[in-house]
Amino acid sequence: MPLSDQTLTRAEELIARYPQPRSALLPILFLLQAEDGYVSPAGVAQAADLLGLTKAEVGAVATFYTMFRRRPVGKYLVSVCKTLPCQLRGSREISAAIAERLEVPLGGTDQSGMVTVEEVECLAACDGAPVVQVNTENYERLSTSEAMELLEALLRDEVPPPTFAADGSVTEPSTAGLHWRLAGLGDPPATLGQEAEAAEGSGDPEAAHEAPGEPGPAPERGDRT
């Protein structure tokens, strides 16, 4: 099953936290993503099992929200804001340059499985335009060349300090850790990222990442052409 026995206990903790169990569905989907890298069909089945829902009910929820992924995401999720205040300050040049460097369409993951790049809507930091996020931490007022330096660092598995580092802000070292935190369980366990890295290092990148960079067979919500 997607969740280990140990993590399953944490999922039950989430269910107990809410007045009604189903409120734990979004947190559990984040938890599944933390362990699997995406919301897999087996993960959907497990969430349904945990909450007494049908797989269709869970699938309907998982496909509604953009942060739930139906294919594995890289260790670093680079999200470039495309809404007008950021676009006026060059965000689309940044997203295009990153996609070109990674040789993937927007939404894709590079061949190494390290970086996923996407364009997203307003990130509520318009005074910092253009805003680029790495695992939801802000890198603000970047020029295209600064954004490319950030990308090169991530490809070397280095995480430069985010804009508010002086205030104590830190970037989540992996999307696995990010998704664990979003589940509402606090700091991710030290082993979480290591497992993901071990899986990545285990050889076949296709097995770990299902043809990174290719558009998925089932379009994400909102992916209209």
Added chain:
Amino acid sequence: MTDQLKVLTSRWGDNRAHELDRFGELDGYASLDAAFERSPEDLVQLVKDSGLRGRGGAGFPTGMKWGFLAKGTGKPTYLVVNADESEPGTFKDMELLERDPHALVEGVIVSSYAIGCRNAFIYLRGECGWPGRRLQAALDAAYGEGLLGRDIKGSGFDLDVILHRGAGAYICGEETALLSSLEGQRGQPKLRPPFPAVEGLYRAPTTVNNVETIATVPWIIRKGVDWFRSMGSEKSPGPKLFSVSGDVVNPGNFEFPLGVPAREVIMGAAGGMRDGKSLKAWTPGGSSTPMLTADHLDTPMDFEGISGAGSLLGTAAVMVFSEDVCMVRACLNFTEFYAHESCGKCTPCREGTDWMRKILGRLESGQGRTEDMDTLKDICDSIFGRSFCALGDGATSPIVSALKHFRDEFDEHVSGGGCPFPGARVAVGAQH
């Protein structure tokens, strides 16, 4: 000149204000004793008397909203804080949570006491990592000091607060969609009535209030109605955060009394236009509010003043566009947003936003037709007021207002075979 205020922003200059001990030194949690000395009914009346209006966009009177909460239902009453800040141009709540997260926690405690809530929820965007860490740390610290949990400060009042993270959906800022999402459903709006005050979270009486609204409540409790009403206007009293972005020298959040002239926010606090350009258009309250022009700069920025100018105060998110910004391109950008974020429940919004995106796209790329402007207006007419929630209405705002003020630019896109403005548009619609 109107002076900038230091109420909600009073602790923003202190880089330790997010720590509980420092927050306490800065009068933090001072409203708790004052609140617990009074009856909950008194506090609801106090907030009614203050005239506080919701800071999340609609401007509904907060005390009245609380007064609508159904009594004697045998069900719990819930406070749900809307921290799903996603309206393009709005970034006030996230900065508040980064710099002064305990201000929200304090507001949640006294507001919960006022409405008889024992389980409060804060629904925070998933995409905002730093405000999330700060808020979680503040909640943990408050629990550690006995400011949350059982018998808070010996008052006999119990309160638990759950921080719940969103997963990427603008629509969840709409209160019924937010509650659906919090229940583990797709975040789709529901028909009202029943209003959340009667049947909200888990079909129990629920109030959904914005971060800034709840963070304002402790100030009213501590300083009183007269103090609060000494700021702003008769119908729109109190301090307000204004988020200014776009083509200004100094984008950022600025705190003014409601009713401050837009000119003082844009040309004063935000430093005026960058690169010496002239102002072409601005939004008073995010992309969902009709754009205004340089002719409207002396409009008082309160709910009545902005309505009088034909727009809406919304979230007071002032996006400023210079003479270099193509209005067709601006509308296309916003319409891409609405087409992406429409939840798909109501046909006029789901289909209409996508049609408008396509029409604006062809105008911008030189494939526009003479009749496109009429078609756009017609689609806006068919969306406005014909969906469950305000998302569709908001989607029509930029287009209707741009056609009203800048019709010539649209015509030029047709007659000139494309966009007359410089600057190649990169990756048009690449992901959508």
